[in-house]
Each structure stands twice: as C-alpha cells, then as structure tokens.
Amino acid sequence: MSLDEADIAALFVTLKLAGLTTLILLLLGTPLAWWLARSKWRYKFLLEALIALPLVLPPTVLGFYLLITLGPNGPLGNLSQALGGPSLAFTFTGLVIGSVFYSMPFVIQPLQNAFAAIGSRPLEVAATLRASPLDRFFTIAVPLARSGFLTATVLGFAHTIGEFGVVLMIGGNIPGKTQVLSIAIYDHVEALEYGQAHLLSGGLLLLSFLMLILVYAVNRRFSLVRQ
Amino acid sequence: MTIQARFELHKKDFSLNVDLHIPARGVTALFGPSGCGKTTLLRAIAGLEHCPQGFLQIDGMCWQKETLFVPPHQRPLGYVFQETSLFPHLNVRQNLEYGLKRVPVAERRVPLDKAIELLGIAPLLARKPHKLSGGERQRVAIARALAVSPRLMLMDEPLAALDLARKQEIFPYLESLHRELDIPVIYVSHSPDEVARLADHLVLMEAGGVSASGPIADMLTRLDLPLAQGGDAETLIEATVSEHDEAYKLTYLDFPGGRFTVAYKDLPVRTKVRLRIIARDVSITLEHQSNTSILNIFPATVDKIAPAGSAQVTVRLLAGNVPILSRITRKSAALLDLTPGKAVYAQAKSVALLA
Structure with a gap:
C-alpha cells in the first residue's frame, strides 16, 4: 500500500499552502504584532479581539464569509476579475487568502507576546548606543523574540496543515489544485479506503507532534539561557 | 563649558x-x-x-x-x-x-x-x-x-x-x-x-x-541645606600629599588651613586627594590642646551655628577659609560661648582619605 498520485499532489498542495501562508503571515504579522506590543492606543483591544476571532469561530463561518467575499460577486472576486484574473473562490490563491485569516492568531499572538516580553529597556539601551529605531528592531527586538518567531512559524504552519472547514468552503476539492491532505483523508474515509486514511493521518500526526516537540525543546533551551 | x-x-x-x-x-x-x-x-x-x-x-x-x-x-x-x-x-x-x-x-x-x-x-x-x-x-x-x-x-x-x-x-x-x-x-x-x-x-x-x-x-557645609543637618553631616577637603613619614608610617597632607596627618598611603608627593571628615568626629576647643592623642588640630574661626535636633548644634568653622563642620552638643556650644567670629581650634578625631 502506498500513496497514490492524488495523495502526493494533495501533500504538495498542503505544504505549499502552509509554507506560503506562514511566510505571508510572518511578513505582515511581524510589524502588526510589534505595533500591538508597543502601542498605547486605547482601542487596541478591538483589533486584538478581531485577530483572535478565528480561534473561536467555526471554520465554516469564516469559510462562508470568505466565499462571499472572494466569489465572482464578492468585492475581492470582482477586483480580481477586473484585473483580468479569475474569481478567487475555488482557486489556490483564494485558499491562501483564507488560510492567512484562519491562521492569523497563531502567528500574531506568539509574536506579540514575545515582543511585549522584551520590554522597553533593551530598546532604550540600544538607543543610547546609537541604534536607530529600525536598527534596534532588527538587532535587538528580533533576536530577543526568536522563541516567539519559532513558535509563530511552527504553529502557523501546523495549523494551516490541519485546516479543513475553511478549505472545504472556499477551495472546493480540486485534486492537484486545491485538494489538501485533510480533505483527502476525509475522501478516503468516505470511500472506506481506511488504509490510505491511516497512512495520511498517521503521517500528519507524526509531523505535527515532531514540530511541536521542536518548538518546546528549543524554547526550553532559550529560556534556560535567558533565565 | x-x-x-x-x-x-x-x-x-x-x-x-x-x-x-x-x-x-x-x-x-x-x-x-x-x-x-x-x-x-x-x-x-x-x-x-x-x-x-x-x-x-x-x-x-x-x-x-x-x-x-x-x-x-x-x-x-x-x-x-x-x-x-x-x-x-x-x-x-x-x-x-x-x-x-x-x-x-x-x-x-x-x-x-x-x-x-x-x-x-x-x-x-x-x-x-x-x-x-x-x-x-x-x-x-x-x-x-x-x-x-x-x-x-x-x-x-x-x-x-x-x-x-x-x-x-x-x-x-x-x-x-x-x-x-x-x-x-x-x-x-x-x-x-x-x-x-x-x-x-x-x-x-x-x-x-x-x-x-x-x-x-x-x-x-551649607547649614541651610539638609545635608549639614542630618546625622551623617560631613566635610570634604581637597588636600595635597606633601610628605611621608617612614618612621611612623604616616602621610602628611596640606590644605589651606594647615596640615593633616593620616596613616601612610602609598601616593606620590603632590597628588591631589579628597579627605572626608564626619562632623561628629570634629570637636572644638578654645585653646590648643597639647596633651592629646589627636594629631589633626587646626586653628579656625566660628562662621555659623545651626541647631541639629534638640540637643545638638552644627558649627561651621573656617580653617584658612576652608569650611569644616563640627557636631557638638548645644550645652558644649553654650559652655564654650561659641559665637560667629570667635577663634577656636578644631580637632578631627578621624580623617578618611577617599582617593
């Protein structure tokens, strides 16, 4: 028994989706998390609640609204079509957009916490040592928040791999394009192909566990060094 | 500057x-x-x-x-x-x-x-x-x-x-x-x-x-500031190493009001140093005491007197225009009849060399 072609395609789609989503979230989420950690804006909590929403919202709800937004009659779907592209629903691009929302808290919250834990002192020290604000961010804040970056990366990646409801709503189930592992497993179970379902499930279980072991082991080492 | x-x-x-x-x-x-x-x-x-x-x-x-x-x-x-x-x-x-x-x-x-x-x-x-x-x-x-x-x-x-x-x-x-x-x-x-x-x-x-x-x-040494009124009132004096006494293991230090004798300190002659004298360690006499173990005695005049608590006073003395604080009892001040301008002798029981 081995993986068939569709399973391998689903694996690649899944890894590509998780990788791309994590990258986008790190790029957009880092400045946002930094701002959230440092800002004293009194209505900041509204934004924090919004970012945490995917933690509690049923994925189908998120998926439903994304479908409306990305579909041919939705604002983003319209925009994409106006620019000569397809409607975003049922495309890989749509899937990436959906995943970015879906995994957002898993990347932003660890980053925000890590930035907040640094406090303002090391940055003030760096300022008195001639470092400009951007310089301070890259040479002090980022290295000191490295455990936060590791956690954010792994959680963002792993959580995107585990995505099901949102993908089902907006990605459809197009083999080789938008079919991801979690949905492939569902299909196998539906078709009573328990062997292949086992293989994929076991693989995902192992992968997720290994990634979390990595996070906890490395973070433990960081905190020992820091003490 | x-x-x-x-x-x-x-x-x-x-x-x-x-x-x-x-x-x-x-x-x-x-x-x-x-x-x-x-x-x-x-x-x-x-x-x-x-x-x-x-x-x-x-x-x-x-x-x-x-x-x-x-x-x-x-x-x-x-x-x-x-x-x-x-x-x-x-x-x-x-x-x-x-x-x-x-x-x-x-x-x-x-x-x-x-x-x-x-x-x-x-x-x-x-x-x-x-x-x-x-x-x-x-x-x-x-x-x-x-x-x-x-x-x-x-x-x-x-x-x-x-x-x-x-x-x-x-x-x-x-x-x-x-x-x-x-x-x-x-x-x-x-x-x-x-x-x-x-x-x-x-x-x-x-x-x-x-x-x-x-x-x-x-x-x-400003009597109007809390520093001179507290229990740890003190005087700092800039002095210069003038010579060493090898026999007694002493070092002599000059300042405008006279010469300090302190325990030997390995410093080159002409080094500028800072001396600290706690006000409580400075006593006042009207005549130059010769039968005393105290070596650091300087002629001085009383400049100002301020109360320090109910039983004590802080006396600001000038030795060669260098202010020195002395903390004595109000009774002693009365017995000695200390008033501004009076000529006295300041006796420093201990002097600390800071650098």
Missing part, C-alpha cells in the same frame, strides 16, 4: 520642573530621596523621556529646544542603567562593540582596549552576560557606554543593585574614570557615600525640583 537643562513634565502622580545649570566637566551628582525625579531628569537629558517644552544644551551643542528634538540615538552620550542592561543574546565583546560599531570612526576618541582595560574586563570578553556576576555586568555596561566616546556620560545609580562587596569592587574603576577621562558625568545617587567619593558638583533634588546646586564641598 556648561550644561543647561530646563524641563517640565507633568504625569498623573508626579511632576518634574527643573532649570539647571551645571558645569560640563567632572562628576555632577543628582542627589535626593527615591521618587524625587532624579531618574526622570536623567532620562529627559538622554531624550528617553520627551518633555515637550524642554531646553537642553550641552557645552554649546543644543539637543532640545522648541523647534528641535534630537532623538536619543543621535545624542553623543553614554548611559549606564541601574540594573543589568547587557543584551542577553550577545557576548561581552559583542555588547561592547554594539555601540562602538555605530559611531563614525572619526568620532571615536576612547579606544575599545582602553575601556576594557579601565574596567578590568579583558578576561570576560567571550562570556555571555548570564555567566557574569552583578558587579562584572555593571563594569561591562560602563565600558560599553564609554566605548561610544560620549561627550556626556549619564549614570543612573549604577551601583544601587549591588551588594557592598560588589560596590567596593566597582568604586576604584569609577574613580579612575574620573581621573583618566575628560568626560563630564551626571551621576544619579541616593547614597551619601557615593556622592562624597565621586562628585565634584552636587545637585540636590526634592519633589521633582532642584532645591540647591553647587560645588560639593560648599554644598556639604
């Missing part, structure tokens, strides 16, 4: 309102109780605290006025924080180089090797901060601040977090800084001992304002 600072800052439970002129040379101590605004003033000078209506000029360089606010990273200053401030992800050498690398080569006046040598941290360079003792960390932090060749050094109670032994370990380094580098220092402290050992100029702070400011020796 002055530092002019004018800041006003109002927070919920604290306000700062200072207008300060201090010399841009030597060590100026900001002295006062906790919460009086010493640290806030220091932060405002560094630009870490933004006082919108402030004015700050250091030796001709303007760092802040109505239309100008130089951000902290563009001010050529060094800052030593109260608690450990080393970057935990960098080793000692990388910490030292962090600031140095960001200073244009043409502006580097303190070579890194010199800073390392002055603070005695050469053996620590490869270590990470968490492998250092508290005293070592603070020495590295001082060297790191020096390595940016600051035009002004700001130190916020750099010894406060250390125990007595660690303090004693760092003091000699601070004193050598003072002697070897011509960098003005503003030093925040609430320890009279640190101030006596390090400061040339003293700024007394109280409730967010400056209550008095002046040369340290004058400030300590």
